[in-house]
Amino acid sequence: METVVIAGLGLIGGSLARNIQMHKQVHLIGVDQRESTLEYALKHEIIDEASSSFQEAAHKADIIILAAPVSKSVELLQELDNMKLEKDVLVTDVSSVKGPIFQQAASLQSDKVFFVGGHPMAGSHKHGIEASKAHLFENAIYVLTPVQRAKESDIKRVENLLDGTKSTFITLSAEEHDEMTGVVSHFPHLIASALVQQAKKWEAKHSFLPKLAAGGFRDITRIASSNPGMWQDIFFQNKEKMGILLDDWIEEMQAFRKLLAEDQGQQIHTYLEEAKQYRDGLEPRKKGAIPGYYDLYVDITDRPGALQKVLTIVADAGLSIVNIHILELREGLTGVLRLSFSEQKIQLKAKGVLEVFGYEVKIED
Numbered sequence: 144m145e146t147v148v149i150a151g152l153g154l155i156g157g158s159l160a161r162n163i164q165m166h167k168q169v170h171l172i173g174v175d176q177r178e179s180t181l182e183y184a185l186k187h188e189i190i191d192e193a194s195s196s197f198q199e200a201a202h203k204a205d206i207i208i209l210a211a212p213v214s215k216s217v218e219l220l221q222e223l224d225n226m227k228l229e230k231d232v233l234v235t236d237v238s239s240v241k242g243p244i245f246q247q248a249a250s251l252q253s254d255k256v257f258f259v260g261g262h263p264m265a266g267s268h269k270h271g272i273e274a275s276k277a278h279l280f281e282n283a284i285y286v287l288t289p290v291q292r293a294k295e296s297d298i299k300r301v302e303n304l305l306d307g308t309k310s311t312f313i314t315l316s317a318e319e320h321d322e323m324t325g326v327v328s329h330f331p332h333l334i335a336s337a338l339v340q341q342a343k344k345w346e347a348k349h350s351f352l353p354k355l356a357a358g359g360f361r362d363i364t365r366i367a368s369s370n371p372g373m374w375q376d377i378f379f380q381n382k383e384k385m386g387i388l389l390d391d392w393i394e395e396m397q398a399f400r401k402l403l404a405e406d407q408g409q410q411i412h413t414y415l416e417e418a419k420q421y422r423d424g425l426e427p428r429k430k431g432a433i434p435g436y437y438d439l440y441v442d443i444t445d446r447p448g449a450l451q452k453v454l455t456i457v458a459d460a461g462l463s464i465v466n467i468h469i470l471e472l473r474e475g476l477t478g479v480l481r482l483s484f485s486e487q488k489i490q491l492k493a494k495g496v497l498e499v500f501g502y503e504v505k506i507e508d
């Protein structure tokens with residue numbers, strides 16, 4: 144039986160551990176610096192064996208998944224390179240930035256260590272093993288960044304180990320990956336936090352301001368509630384791309400400010416119109432590295448059990464929901480429930496069945 148070591152049993156490492164445990168016959172060793180995390184993982188049978196020593200676990204490993212913060216995973220790969228291993232080990236990681244770990248992997252000295260980088264493009268604003276879920280990566284894009292000397296069979300072994308995640312594997316260079324995730328993940332995170340900082344600043348003048356923060360503000364700033372330690376690490380690890388995007392952004396905002404000052408209404412309209420068209424075109428599976436879903440918007444009332452009722456109707460029809468989001472539900476008013484499905488076929492069936500029960504259902508927001 145193969146031995147798989149997961150180093151860093153947080154949200155992502157824990158979710159992969161749960162998934163592998165569910166789908167594969169392997170001996171799973173979890174490594175973490177936090178004793179309480181290892182105890183939790185053993186207690187919930189997420190792993191078969193716990194170790195607080197990466198070195199000790201690595202000697203037993205056939206495959207290692209590095210799932211610590213990006214900078215720590217780079218250090219662990221370096222540590223591995225300095226170990227005197229008896230058998231070959233295939234290493235993958237989950238880091239949100241690929242450049243630094245790729246560089247480390249490309250300069251590996253050990254002839255026992257083989258590396259295929261990885262990044263599951265799904266997550267949550269939560270962290271830690273308690274938030275981990277076996278199905279976290281379902282329908283997500285899983286980027287692989289193999290180093291030049293990686294064999295096709297190494298890539299296949301990583302894909303095979305992780306095929307229970309039901310994600311879609313794509314291969315990119317580390318450079319392409321960091322540029323694209325910079326644009327659609329890392330930089331937007333900074334903007335979300337900056338918007339919240341701006342609101343916080345203005346609250347000093349208007350104490351009522353937070354109460355006016357409506358659905359739009361909440362939607363666009365959702366990711367500002369993520370793990371600050373992890374994001375600080377990501378920004379530094381992708382420093383060069385973040386710098387380029389920041390310059391780009393500042394220039395664009397200055398251009399916008401000029402349009403506003405010069406009363407260029409038509410140009411501002413065009414700017415907004417182009418953005419709307421591009422955003423509307425980011426339809427499920429049509430575009431973008433981050434997969435979209437087939438969404439339904441269901442009008443529900445703020446009554447106890449309203450949500451439960453909708454979910455029961457969909458479940459009774461044998462249709463599985465991949466994501467649920469309540470967009471806005473204010474006391475006494477109706478609100479919108481967004482249900483996401485993996486296929487259009489399922490989305491349309493759910494729409495039909497909910498309409499039979501008298502719900503107002505829309506495909507687009």
Ligand SMILES: NC(=O)C1=CN([C@@H]2O[C@H](COP(=O)(O)OP(=O)(O)OC[C@H]3O[C@@H](n4cnc5c(N)ncnc54)[C@H](O)[C@@H]3O)[C@@H](O)[C@H]2O)C=CC1
Nearest residue numbers: 151152153154155175176211212213238239266267270271
């Ligand atoms: N949170 C998210 O939405 C996503 C995160 N990622 C990447 O996954 C990695 C882990 O992130 P999360 O699971 O969210 O963080 P987390 O904070 O939930 O988990 C990190 C775990 O690593 C452990 N750890 C830290 N240093 C260690 C070391 N030297 N040796 C062993 N364990 C160590 C921590 O104790 C913790 O249990 C990061 O590289 C992140 O960029 C990738 C996709 C999504």
Ligand SMILES: O=C(O)C(=O)Cc1ccc(O)cc1
Nearest residue numbers: 239263264265266267268366
């Ligand atoms: O919740 C969200 O929208 C995310 O952005 C999750 C996420 C965080 C970090 C990643 O590297 C990939 C995905």
